Amino acid sequence: MTSETIITGHVKSGIHKLPPWLATALTLLCGVVQPLALAPFNLWPLGFLGLAGFALLLFKSSPGRAFQLSTAFGIGLYGVGASWVYVAINQFGNASWWLAALLTALFVLLLALVFAAPFALCTRLIGHGRLGILLGFPACYLLGEWVRTWFLTGFPWLFIGYGHLSTPLSGWAPVLGVLGVGFLATFSAACLASWAFFMRPSANLWMATVLSLCLWLGGWWLQGISWTRVNSDQPVKVAMVQPNIAQEVKWHPAQAQPTLDLLMQMSEGHWSSDWLIWPEAAVPLTYHTALDFLDEVNRKASDTQTGVITGIIFDERQTRRFYNSLAGFGEALGIYHKQRLVPFGEYVPLESWLRGAIEFFDLPTSYIHRGRDGQSGLQIGDVSIAPSICYEVVYPSLVARGARHRNVLLTVSNDAWFADSIGPLQHLQMAQMRALETGRYLIRSTNNGISAIVDPKGEIVAKSEQFVATTLSGVVYPAYGGTPFMRWGSWPMVVLSGAMLAGLLAARRRFH
Incomplete structure (x- = not known):
């Protein structure tokens, strides 16, 4: 031979x-x-x-x-x-x-x-x-x-x-x-x-x-x-608001107050939930310009002992930086700034060359700064939450690291950018894999669908329809321990x- x-x-x-x-x-x-x-x-x-x-x-x-x-x-x-x-x-x-x-x-x-x-x-x-x-x-x-x-x-x-x-x-x-x-x-x-x-x-x-x-x-x-221990004695009632705001009007100044009114209107009847989740950038104002509205949300959440988490653009006034963020109100504590940004959608590569060349390189949200690594998650009562915003959920190791000392995964998104294409459905499937990899319940709150609750086996237990203004309710349970993938x-x-x-x-x- x-x-x-x-x-x-x-x-x-x-x-x-x-x-x-x-x-x-x-x-x-x-x-x-x-x-x-x-x-x-x-x-x-x-x-x-x-x-x-x-x-x-x-x-x-x-x-x-x-x-x-x-x-x-x-x-x-x-x-x-x-x-x-x-x-x-x-x-x-x-x-x-x-x-x-x-x-x-x-x-x-x-x-x-x-x-x-x-x-x-x-x-x-x-x-x-x-x-x-x-x-x-x-x-x-x-x-x-x-x-x-x-x-x-x-x-x-x-x-x-x-x-x-x-x-x-x-x-x-x-x-x-x-x-x-x-x-x-x-x-x-x-x-x-x-x-x-x-x-x-x-x-x-x-x-x-x-x-x-x-x-x-x-x-x-x-x-x-x-691989993980799910505490069935600690149910958490979750409600998500899916406002279905059209992308072309989302950031129009005249649409801001109607959007805020819609969020509060759709939340009525869900203040008895333990958690109330609004999607990515649900509030169409920056954090400090929306303080009056956020104070109202915080009072309502505190009175009903509800943890409210919403997506919002956080304006850091000292450094004049903007972050795509999640913020907690009422029983929910903490704020999280997105770490993995979408090219062109949230920042412009080669900005000095491309900014202003065509309208696509000057989108309203393309001035976002990257959040620092190692941020603490969000907390509601005894449950720690590992947050990810939109694009971040497609990074396996990023989500696994964030879940190590936390009990539930939360991802928010606005897939209206991709209309009725296959992109949002692929995005949901990747979120399902993150739940399976970490052995944790995952909550997915979106602007226009598909919002969903995924169990630790990666299976969808509740979901909304796309392109409708609706709410989705369900129950999740905190998980403890970790999977081998979370460690290595x-x-x-x-x-x-x-x-x-x-x-x-x-x-x-x-x-x-």
């Missing part, structure tokens, strides 16, 4: 010899089907097959070809899955359709290039042999997702693990997090790809396949484990993936 046979194995001819245009088109198609595995479609087998096809098409690729194919996959992934960006730019940034399309295309291309980088760098490990597909491909995919949680402040969207929120692999979420679930999914897809590609199954492939089946069975078994985050899987690539590199050097 030659060293080449040991490294590559016996393969079926044809796939790695496809014309570049055909290979690129097929890879683009593999990327297009990935968002169909996520909300609102949840067709996870399609995503599974797309990953297997992507792994096959990368086989024996040169660095240049791997970069081309991975970029095509990324364009398909983000072109479909992040298409909602166009809605925000066109409808609420008031950009013409062609300019919105151009900016969206540039955004998708940038994300695709970031997606492609790990595969291009590690192509010689992925593209040669069974172990390259079985180990190199899932390791690269995980490291790529991890990079996208922090590179250029991060865009941790469309992670493949979200598609397995309802499959047995979800049992691994409290242990490994969404990145780890994605790793297991790509490993299983790599096994499928290897069975489709290699002429003679090797011992390695048989072992990998058995391991993959065991991981799925193990996930099913782990679904029955409760994604680092074990990042280190494992790096070690796998290092081992493949060492093996290649040995046989060459």
Whole structure:
């Protein structure tokens, strides 16, 4: 047996010899089907097959070809899955359709290039042999997702693990997090790809396949484990107000008082709740200009022994800074400033160049400053709350760290920016994963839906309809203790993936 046979194995001819245009088109198609595995479609087998096809098409690729194919996959992934960006730019940034399309295309291309980088760098490990597909491909995919949680402040969207929120692999979420679930999914897809590609199954492939089946069975078994202790003797009655204020009028000065009146009107009948939650930036005034109204809310909440939490823009007058914040009144104590900001929506990158160029770069909320790390959460009575505002809930490690010494997750959002696109439904699915990763109830209060209560298993127990002014009530219970993911985050899987690539590199050097 030659060293080449040991490294590559016996393969079926044809796939790695496809014309570049055909290979690129097929890879683009593999990327297009990935968002169909996520909300609102949840067709996870399609995503599974797309990953297997992507792994096959990368086989024996040169660095240049791997970069081309991975970029095509990324364009398909983000072109479909992040298409909602166009809605925000066109409808609420008031950009013409062609300019919105151009900016969206540039955004998708940038994300695709970031997606492609790990595969291009590690192509010689992925593209040669069974172990390259079985180990190199899932390791690269995980490291790529991890990079996208922090590179250029991060865009941790469309992670493949979200598609397995309802499959047995979800049992691994409290242990490994969404990145780890994605790793297991790509490993299983790599096994499928290897069975489709290699002429003679090797011992390695048989072992990998058995391991993959065991991981799925193990996930099913782990679904029955409760990593945290939920205190059923401490029910908390929660009510959420969903005012459904149209984004185009939300910050109009003439709309401020009607909005305040609507919030109070919709809250009537819910002051008997333990907690009353208003969504992100529900109060359309800055904190200090709304003091008279906030004093009224505080008196009402104190009289009824209710904890009120509302989203509001906090104006720090000494430093002339503005923060996207959550503030507590009545029985609720504390204020929280958002730490992870939305580019262009809350701040403008390269501000000196872009500010004022088009209306999209001058949105009313694009002057927000970042809150400091390590803030204390919110407190209502004996229950500590881990808050996150809108975009923050898509950062797995950020939410896990915030939940370590707190009992309930709270996220508020205003998804009106994305109208009736798939973006808000993806956003809700990511919030569900945060509840599962931390073993805590999650409260999601939004301006226009979907508002929801999610249990520690990531399942929705109550939700509202979209695009209606309504209220949502339910009960949550504080949780104590933590999950393995809360303690270790994604680092074990990042280190494992790096070690796998290092081992493949060492093996290649040995046989060459």
